[in-house]
Amino acid sequence: MTAELLIGVGVMLVKMAVALAVALGLAAYMILLERKLLGRFQVRYGPNRVGYFGLLQPLADGLKMLLKEDIIPDGVDRRIFLVAPAVVAGMALLAFMLVPFGETLTILGHAVPQVIVRTNVGLLLVLALSSLAVYGLALGAWTSDNKYSLLGGIRGAAQMISYELALGLSLVPVVMRARSLDLSDIVAAQSGLPFAVTEPFAFILFIIAALAETKRIPFDLPEAENELQAGFHTEYSGMRFALFFVGEYVNMVLLGALIAVFFLGGWHGPILPPIVWLGIKVLAVPVFLIWTRASLPRLRYDQLMALGWKVLVPLALVNVLLTGAILVAAA
Template identity: 85%
Template sequence: MDMLLGVVVMLVKMAVVLGVALGLAAYMILLERKLLGRFQVRYGPNRVGYFGLLQPLADGLKMLLKEDIIPDGVDRRIFLVAPAVVAGTALAAFAVVPFGDGLTLFGHRVPQVVVDSNVGLLLVLALSSLAVYGLALGAWTSDNKYSLLGGIRGAAQMISYELALGLSLVPVVMHARSLSLSDIVAAQAGLPFALLEPVAFVIFIIGSLAETKRVPFDLPEAENELQAGFHTEYSGMRFALFFVGEYVNMVLLGAVTAIFFLGGWHGPFLPPIVWLALKVLAVPVFLIWTRASLPRLRYDQLMALGWKVLIPLALLNILVTGALLAAGV
């Protein structure tokens, strides 16, 4: 009976997490279009449903009904699978993201996470790194030189900034003394790591911008140089899957930023889930704000920032943090 209950709880948690993640990703597109409209002194979508709230459903239906074109000369199997890799890896990372301390259900304590892993941080980094395969394979198999250039840019960019992003999390692990995401949140009950480790927090945010290919790091697309970059030859729902992956990644970035640096669900006066939701949503709003505010970097500037600035700074920050912890500060 306990085994059956455990399986049912696991399936329910998976369904809830997938539903919430996909729903937030869909409405993140609407939020971005509305906010960019306000930033640019114009209206965003406001015709489909009250205040445009049904626009994501209309967009999804439009993409489902569009013709799925497969160009001549492509490797058909890889071409079809590549967009699913980008979206699937982002969704899979939510399996280890905790959303609270836990709930009591039928006398049992149920963790508010699909898989309560003691190496959750490593799993998040590993799954986020796998997304580059979908991008690179989709670009390579498209048989288009612009797509190939965008894929090469994307692979180089994600490898470079993944290194800086991973190094920025080392001080977090040093403070929490654990790779478990739940333990990292528990270690911030008094003070969030964004205040204890401001340098690591800034490096993490910049690296995350590059990881999600958001302005000013959207060089793999760079429409003024590469048409549409790595997804030039995609259409219909496969084209949409690339953007589902991007917006799910934005929600995932908000969740892991809240957990690693903003104290997770800890906060005064409001319920824990409300604090977590506010922190998770604050990060995508910041990403949208940067898109409206900053110009795109040149590719040499992008790579120089990663290798010559962020990585040395992250290594120096690890040394300083280690020295302070060893001194008992």
């Protein structure tokens, strides 16, 4: 029993280390990819000086942030000010422990699930962890003792609360079809057709709500640098600013993983190995987010809130009713 426990703990630690390295590595190079693609969209060069084709730029940026002075303004609550950026990045990283990246493998006679933590309420835990990130944003803004930061934090909190409702409702049809909250079961239910085909309306609603959750253009009202200087992280510098920055890009990768799991069939696909299919689907989503940033203007705040409460929530409720009616008729 002790040997089995040790093996289980060892496997868990290895999976955690791999998931953390992959998530942070993808987030770092997602920043480079965004700068490169935005450069192409805007008919200019992106970073191309550090390393071949600029591939060492993320390392240079990380080193620069480490060496920058960590400035703490007067009048702030030091404990909350210092912890808030870690909450934003930490919640996104924690959510990766629930994302399945393959079927169960048998290694040395032991069944090893290709997920760090498998639970029958995985979808609820993902939503719970994503909702906790708002505390880091709001508390960091409030304790900065800066009116622009506070306005950004209030906007961010209202935006995330509003769109979480539409986000959760858009996933109800997925749960109804999979008949499970376990993310691995949801992927298994898409072995035939992905839910993006059978539930296209829910797929579109989820993408729009998730864009607002990740605070990406056209929904980046908490930052809005042309009116709030930089919004909720105006007073942050050095690695604490970098944590907010990394948290945003980890959220982009996490969003890609969740869309792949919920709507694109996860690791299912022909010819190529399952992990390759999953990687393609995960990376396609951040590229789409970068494309929207280069193409769409920012909404006004009243337009943002009206879209969430007056459009997305009613449409998501109607979609739940339609899905229920279709499933009952087909039974």
